[in-house]
Amino acid sequence: MEQPTIPNKNNFYCVGLSYQKADATTRGIFSITATNKEALLSEAHQKGFTEVLLISTCNRTELYGYTQNPFQLIQLLCDYSNGTIDDFQKVGYVYKSREAVQHLFEVGTGLDSQILGDFEIIGQIKQAFALSRKYQLANAFLERLMNSVINASKRIKNETILSSGAASVSFTAVQYIMQQVSDVCNKNILLFGIGKIGRNTCENLIKHTQNTHITLINRTRSKAEQVAGKFNVIVKDYEALPTEITQADVLIVATGASTPTITKDLIPTHKPILILDLSIPKNVSDDVSSLPNVSLIHMDELSKRKDEALERRKEAIPQALQIIEEVKEEFVQWLNNRKFAPTIKALKSKLETLKESELDFHRKKLPDFNELQAEALSSRIIQKITTQFVNYLKETQSLEESISWVQEVFQLEVQH
Structure with a gap:
């Protein structure tokens, strides 16, 4: 190819x-x-x-x-x-x-x-x-x-x-929560940030935990309300974030801030809390993990977890690569066709010029010259010649050289 x-x-x-x-x-x-x-x-x-x-x-x-x-x-x-x-x-x-x-x-x-x-x-x-x-x-x-x-x-x-x-980042996060938190359906879960990962995580939480104690907070409340409209969840103002964190058993951070939004002073120390940072860049300060009651995990760590679904997916890699090769071959063929199309167009034009010259010569030389038959015959020959060249260029392993050779032999003026 x-x-x-x-x-x-x-x-x-x-x-x-x-x-x-x-x-x-x-x-x-x-x-x-x-x-x-x-x-x-x-x-x-x-x-x-x-x-x-x-x-x-x-x-x-x-x-x-x-x-x-x-x-x-x-x-x-x-x-x-x-x-x-x-x-x-x-x-x-x-x-x-x-x-x-x-x-x-x-x-x-x-x-x-x-x-x-x-x-x-x-x-x-x-x-x-x-x-x-x-x-x-x-x-x-x-x-x-x-x-x-x-x-x-x-x-x-x-x-x-x-x-x-299901092996997306959002599902992996929910799967981790279900593995680490007992009686998860009755725990207070706080989701801070409702970008794409946040929305997907919220949907997976509802689907897989049956939890009715999920609270959403976003800097723009209206966006959180849009998500809440699809699911049975609670929306709180951004100003309520410190209070809600003190009540949370699980805190999921999925904001798009450029600097950490969850700092050590916001985290309560009177009870265990699981914190998942699904933000890029990190939105939970690294020093939060030093608190003895905190379990902190970042998206990078979640992504490395190996589960059965991921192992099954690996089995499909050879088949997926084969499909890519098949589709890519079609793309490459299209690309090559575009590459030699100007040469074929110039070749056909050159042959048409030769045809007209020969028809004009025989038209003057032969009194009983059948112009219609000669036109039809020569046009078919031109079509067959150009088709033969197209097929050759499609199959050649040295496309650049072949195009150059055709242009040189027929002295073509190619316009790209």
Whole structure:
């Protein structure tokens, strides 16, 4: 299979960092706010980038795009986050061309997720793609690649057990609570922060614990009320947070603050309390764990827990990779077709010119020349010749050389 290549002087790169090498604190430094996402893409468009995709989640921050040098993408990443070039060099990665394409497939299908098979990422990628479109940074290549990744994700979800069971971060958190807290259905559970992870955790709490003592607090009360409208939970004002913490048996922190919001002085010492920090960056001060009555666990630790569902999912990895290869092959074929299409178009034009010249010659030379038959016959021959070349170029292992050879033999003037 011909590997993906870029049909111009630039190359397709992915630069980024993820949970695999960067800890929660470092990932927090490189996380990009919603406002900065738009600012980054706006600058990329102004600087002449043609295709850019920005993914920034709790587990990774990645930038995909065409460029002559990946440093241009790394610089954008650092300009709109709190990271530096030195920080990136310690934990970041750069993928080029086919490796970048493969990486996006593995990210989009959950193979590179912190919890294997977590399909929430494909929704986040779709949102990222919509933002790229908004800033005119999603053209034919990226759109086709995105459609291929989405197709692979759907197939893997439907045809394998990679998504079987529940092994998302939110479910793992709830599973941990159920394992650590006895009589959990009668405990006071406080959920602070109702972003996507917070909402999913709330839904899993209700579904799996049957607890009716769940309280939601969010800086913006109206957002908490929207979530509460779907579930039978209590909403309290942000100002009530210290009081509610003193009454909680379980505290789940899932806020998006850039600095810790839960400090040691907020934690009661008269009774045991389990605290789960599902925030990136961390929103619970590290010194909270020094309190003797506190059990503190961070999302990174939860993600490392091995459960039966995760082990089952590992069995599906070879099948998932095979599906990716099948879908990627279709994408690569499309990419190669785009690559040689201008040459085939020029070849057909050259043959049409030769045909018209020959028809004109015989029209003048032969008094009984049958022009209609000659036109039909020569057109069929041209069609067969171009089809033969198309088939050859589809199968060749040296596409660049073959295209160059066709252009040289027929002295083609190719317009890309």
